[in-house]
Amino acid sequence: MKFTHLFEPRSIAVVGVSDDAARPGSQAVRALLKNGYAGKIYPVNPKYDAFEGMKCYPSVEAIPEHVDLVVIGVPAQGVQPVLEQCVARKVGFAVILSGGFRESGPDGIERERRMLETARQSGLRIIGPNCLGFANIHSNVYAAFGSITREPKLKKGGVSLVTQSGGFGYSIALACAEAGVGFRHVIATGNESDIDTIELIDALIDDAETRIIVAYIEGTEDGRALLDVGRKALAAGKPVLLWKGGVTEQGARAAASHTASMTGNYDFYRALFKQTGIVELREIHEAVDYLKALAGGRYPEGGGVAVLGVSGGSAIVFSDAGEPEGLQLCDLSEETQQRLAKVVPNIGAVHNPVDLTAGYFSAANQDKLELALHAVLDDPNVHAVCINTATTGKAGSLVAAQVLARVAAGAKKPLVVFSSAPASQIADALSVFDEACVPVLPSPSRAAKALAMLARYREAQRRLAGHAGDPAASEDPAPPAEWSGAAGALSETQSKAILSAAGIPVTRDAIVQGVDAGVFDSMTAPLVVKIVSSDIPHKTEAGGVKVGIRTRGELESAIGEVLKNARSYKPDARIDGVLVSEMVTGGFELIAGVVNDIVFGPVVVVGAGGIYAELMRDSACRIAPFDEAVAREMLDELRCRPILDGVRGAPPLDADAVARALAALSRFAWSQRERVQEVDLNPLFVLPSGVAAADALIVLRGEGAR
CATH class of the missing domain: 3.40.50.261 (Succinyl-CoA synthetase domains)
Structure with a gap:
């Protein structure tokens, strides 16, 4: 590991020791001694000849042997000279406990800048500044002060x-x-x-x-x-x-x-x-x-859970908490119920949840409990088991723990226990559970959420194993030639052409330079007319959109009107023409787009569009690039998702086409991440067959902006 000499240092110098026990350096040395650190310790302070019975050195440079790690606890103004000594002595790592750096204002920002510059030029690696430090519990390394060094260990x-x-x-x-x-x-x-x-x-x-x-x-x-x-x-x-x-x-x-x-x-x-x-x-x-x-290292292969216990209410609470998290009390097979019937009292229940009845956890029933657990664990519908011991006391809890420990040793499915008995009362049972790595949680809802977490983690592992390949692995295509030197918003025509080439379906369009009704014969009404100008990105506000055009005369009038409105709205706008598009009817409107975030890079967002956009605020996002499987997960998170399956007799809509478009958008956003700041597809119509972006906007950042 590249940090071996940081985490497993053979020698540590601590700069800033003092008779003042509260000083960070003093605390660090005393923690190293108290915890039995086996390496060499070099206290540093020119004011002292000795510290805690060890020779105290005036500086790092004065230490005669190589030092793996230097812990610095001097005031901020004194840190830079110590770092320069570390560089001179080829020290690999430093932990700077001192505060007074960028968190303290302009002077501190400059101190931190100089500190980092020194480290970068020399290869010295630094943890901190303004930190409590670290502890390696296995090797008794305490390069730290404050709470990390105090009891309990x-x-x-x-x-x-x-x-x-x-x-x-x-x-x-x-x-x-x-x-x-x-x-x-x-x-x-x-x-x-x-x-x-x-x-x-x-x-x-x-x-x-x-x-x-x-x-x-x-x-x-x-x-x-x-x-x-x-x-x-x-x-x-x-x-x-x-x-x-x-x-x-x-x-x-x-x-x-x-x-x-x-x-x-x-x-x-x-x-x-x-x-x-x-x-x-x-x-x-x-x-x-x-x-x-x-x-325990055991993960459920699905969301089916069997609950066994002595408290029906606990099972209800477990179910209430588990269902929103993707868990369900699964149906037990007929064979499982027959096996349970042999070991569960007649007044109990062998369906899920399994009612073992009060007093079941006892020495007399331990063999029956073991058989009951094996019965549910063997059921293919069961992916995890929750045992509700509830308020069971000392003796019963210990029996349950001993049985569960034996069962867990050979189980591949996770088991979790809910117990509300005081820890002091069932300490022996808790020790057995802990040794067997069977978690005991104080409420049914917390037990449910823990199992749901295990199920999600296992599902993430499956997705990783089944991943078809890195969507970003292919070579990034060169940006279109017309982007050279461009910045800001592209026109709808330019945006649609670029996105169409990237594999994102767009509506059928034609652009005219003025009043021209001749295009009417080449398209299927109804039509939409929109002004084309990168200076007017929000066309509706400018009166630059007309919809529902069904005749040649209506088209001629609409073209003239949007041109007039645009020139009135922004007289100096550069107008590239008027876009005539076939109007998409039917289907459902989504909004999709890209935000090129300064921390995460391009992120794709999809959500409900049209009248639902502001009403529902229903959206999901993923970091680009990703494949169609991830795009489907995004859609499944939307509250509007059932609409795509068809409602009130309407035909189902093409969710797979949406997933393909979102994956293509993510690849485009990633490949052009150096130039594309934003993308907006609004609306993106989902149809019974396919999708179509009826409007599109690409916003470019200036070249070299990132």
């Missing part, structure tokens, strides 16, 4: 945490640790001047001891890199759980002021999560629940 495990906010990120770690989760690395990145969260996630994917990665970010400047590492983690079978802070406008402002990181549109982040299998977190308890559920 995290136990060893396979989870690595990367967080832009040290304080909040460590709150996540402590909550998970309280639930028994063990950690490999805990890394607080602060300002991320050099090494950022995405690069660290990438490195942790390659770390053999890291099985699951948790991250808290407030923003990233490179959404495409996050997309790439998300896909890499999915392919490696290492789940990434990510909490994105700053999802509201107010939250985004707070995020920017906290770490000076750039935040992107939250919808785009959520699209990225869906395209990579990254698991989104929104609550601390979700991190706890999901890590416990992922620990």
Whole structure:
């Protein structure tokens, strides 16, 4: 791993030690000593001859041996000279705990710029500044201060945490640790001047001891890199759980002021999560629940769940929470019900949910419980099992745990337990569950959401395995010659011609330079007339559109009227002519388009159009490029999706044609990402056979703008 000497340093110098126990450098050295770090420690401060019984050096340059990692805890003004000494001594890594950089104003921005320039020129890699540092729990490396160094000490495990906010990120770690989760690395990145969260996630994917990665970010400047590492983690079978802070406008402002990181549109982040299998977190308890559920490494192959237990109400709550997440209490086969009937009391129920009746969890019933569990696990309709022990006490819970541990050892399907009994009362059972990697959650709804997360992750793995190839793999075509030197909005005629060549169906059109009714004979009425001018992108506002034209006379009058209206609306507009189009009738209107985002690059958006556009605010987006399968997922997210299947006797509409058009639009947007800023297809008509863009707009950015 390229960060081996960062995470597994053979020697650490700590600059800024002091008799003041609150100083970051002092805390770092004492944490290294207290936790038994096995490498060499070099305290640095010219005011001291010794620190904590070790020789104290006046500078990094004065240390006689090579140093892998330098931890810097001096005031911001003193950081630059220390970095220059690190460069002189060919130190590979530095962790800058000090604040007072870009988060503090213009002087701090300049300090951070100089710091980064020094690092870039020399190859020195930096975590921070303005961070709590990191800890390698396995190797007792504590290049940190603050909460990371304090009790309770995290136990060893396979989870690595990367967080832009040290304080909040460590709150996540402590909550998970309280639930028994063990950690490999805990890394607080602060300002991320050099090494950022995405690069660290990438490195942790390659770390053999890291099985699951948790991250808290407030923003990233490179959404495409996050997309790439998300896909890499999915392919490696290492789940990434990510909490994105700053999802509201107010939250985004707070995020920017906290770490000076750039935040992107939250919808785009959520699209990225869906395209990579990254698991989104929104609550601390979700991190706890999901890590416990992922620990077993068992994933459902579908959404069918069998619920067994002693509380009917718990099953109802599970179902209420699970159904919106894609789970359902599946029908049990006749064979399964017959097997259950042999081990479930007569007053119970053998359909789903399975009512085991009160008092079932007992030593006398342990063999029956095991048979019941095997019966439902063997049912092909069942993809996961939830066992509701509810308020079962100490003895019964322990029996249930011992039986479930035996069953889970050979099970390929996930099992999850709901228990509301106090942890102090069922501590022995919880220990058995934990050893068997069977998650125990405090509510049925949290159990349902954990299983739904596992199902979504498994589905993302299947999509990745069945991916037909990278839509971006083909060579990018050259931009059209007429784009040279152009910027701003293209005319509808130009836009349609370009998009048609890219594989996106458009309406049949003809352009005239003035009043000309002769085009009427070459088209099928009804017709639409629109002004063609890149200076008038919003034609309706200018009176530049006439629809429903059915006669030659109406066409002649309409052409003259839109020309007159356009010249009145904007006298200096460059008018390229009048577009005459066959009017699309029937079908359903969608809006599709592209936004070339500064963080994520081109993003394709589709949503309900026409009268529904403002009324429903119904849209879905994905990061370009993508294939038709992803385009179908976008359509399936729309609330208007059932309309495409045909309603009230109307014929079904061609959803496959929409998917092909969206995939083509994504490839076009990606291939021309250096020049295309926006694309608008409004409306995009979905017909019983095919689609057609009745209007189109391409907005170019100036050459070299990106």
